[in-house]
Amino acid sequence: MPKKAKELSALSVSKLKENGRHAVGGVDGLHLRIVNGSRAWILRVAVGQRFDDNGKQQVHRRDIGLGPYPEVSLAEARAKALEIKKQIRNGIDPIKQKKEKLESLRIQNHRKKSFRECAKIVIANKSRELKNEKHIAQWSSTLETYIYPTLGDRIIGSITKIDIATALESIWIEKNETAKRIRGRLETIFDYAKAMEYFVGDNPAAWKGNLEPILGNLKQESRPHPSLPYVQVASFIHDLQQRNGISPKALEFAILTACRSGEVFGALWKEIDFKNKIWIIPKERMKADKEHRVPLSEAAIRLLEQLYQETHPQPDDFIFPAPRGGMLSDMSLTALIKRMHDKKLKEDGIGYIDPKQNRVITTHGFRSTFRDWSADKTDYPREVCEHVLAHKLPDEVEAAYLRGAYLEKRKGLMADWAEFCSAHVN
Structure with a gap:
C-alpha cells in the first residue's frame, strides 16, 4: 500500500521553494509543482484501469491541473481534488469530460454568428454572381429596412420561422412582391448558415409547409409601371x-x-x-x-x-x-x-x-x-x-x-x- 503524504499546512506550503513536485497531503496524489518560481496545483490520478492479455492490471495515470498557486489556495485545491476523485469513483473521466465541455463551448462560440454577419457574407458572395449592381444594392437595402431592425443582431441559430413571419407580416399584404423577394433572400442566408453549421435544423425561411401556412398566398394582379402619356x-x-x-x-x-x-x-x-x-x-x-x-x-x-x-x-x-x-x-x-x-x-x-x-x-x-x-x-x-x-x-x-x-x-x-x-x- 502506498505511503500517505504528510498533510501540510497552508504556511508550510507557502514556504516550498525548490523546483519539483511536492506532495501536500490531505488528498492522495495532490501536489504543488514548482518550475523556476512558477507554482501550480497538480492532481495525479488513476483513470481507466484495465487488465492486459496476461491478466495483469494496467493503470493509466494522468495529471490534472487544478490552477495556479496562490490564486487557488490549498483548501480550494484539496476541495477540487476530492470532487475529481469522487467523479472517478463514479466512472466519470474528468479529463474527457473537460475536453467535451471545451468542444461544446467551441461549437457554441462558433455558432454565435449574428444574422447581420451572415447576411453580409452572403451579399458579398452574391456580388460576384449577380450582373446587375442594382439587384445587389436591393439585397442590402431591403434587409436594412425590413429585417435588421428586429433580427439583425440576433444569433442566427436562435431565429425561428415565427420570428421571420413576424418580420414579414407587416409588409406581406401592402408590399407583397417586396416581401416575397426578401423571404427568398432570407432562405439563401439561412442555407449559408446551415452549411457553415451556424444554424441547425430546417431552414426557417423555407416556404412550402413552413411559412406558407402562416403568411398565406396572395392573388397578385399584375399592374404595369405608371407611365406618362x-x-x-x-x-x-x-x-x-x-x-x-x-x-x-x-x-x-x-x-x-x-x-x-x-x-x-x-x-x-x-x-x-x-x-x-x-x-x-x-x-x-x-x-x-x-x-x-x-x-x-x-x-x-x-x-x-x-x-x-x-x-x-x-x-x-x-x-x-x-x-x-x-x-x-x-x-x-x-x-x-x-x-x-x-x-x-x-x-x-x-x-x-x-x-x-x-x-x-x-x-x-x-x-x-x-x-x-x-x-x-x-x-x-x-x-x-x-x-x-x-x-x-x-x-x-x-x-x-x-x-x-x-x-x-x-x-x-x-x-x-x-x-x-x-x-x-x-
Missing part, C-alpha cells in the same frame, strides 16, 4: 432640363434611349462609341444576358458631350455617378420625379400621373411611354420597337437578324423619338 413627354423633358445635377441628366438619357434605369446607372464612358453614335452595353449588364447596341440620337450625343466636357472622365468612370461616388440608385430618380410632380401639382392640380392608374409616374414607365408612341405614331415594325426595348423575341433566328439588319431602322426610330421628345412646348 406620350403627349406630355416633351413638356416633362422641358421641365427636366431646367433642373441641375446628375439625376436629371440620367433620367433624360434614360428617356431618350428607352433603356432600363439599371443599364443607365451602370453605363461607363468606354461603352460609348461617339464615332458611330452607339452605346454598347455588355451582356453582363443586360437582363437578357446578350450584348445590346443602343443607337444614340443627336440629342443623346449632345447630352453626353456636355457631360464629358464638364467632367473630363476616365474610360472606366460611370457616366452618371452618384454625388458621393459609385452608382446612382432608383431612389434618386424616384425622388426627382416626386419633386417634379409636387411642383406641377401646385401649378395645375394634376402633376405627373398615369391617368389610367391615378399613380405618380415612374422611371421605368417611360419605356411604356416610348412603346405606346412607337405603336400609335410610327410605322416601324413591332420587332424593331421591341428590340429597342431589349425585349427577348420568341424566335432566336429573328432576334439575331434584328441585331444586325435592323440597326439602321432603330437609328431612325430613336432619332424620331428624340425629335418628338424635344418638340416645341407652348
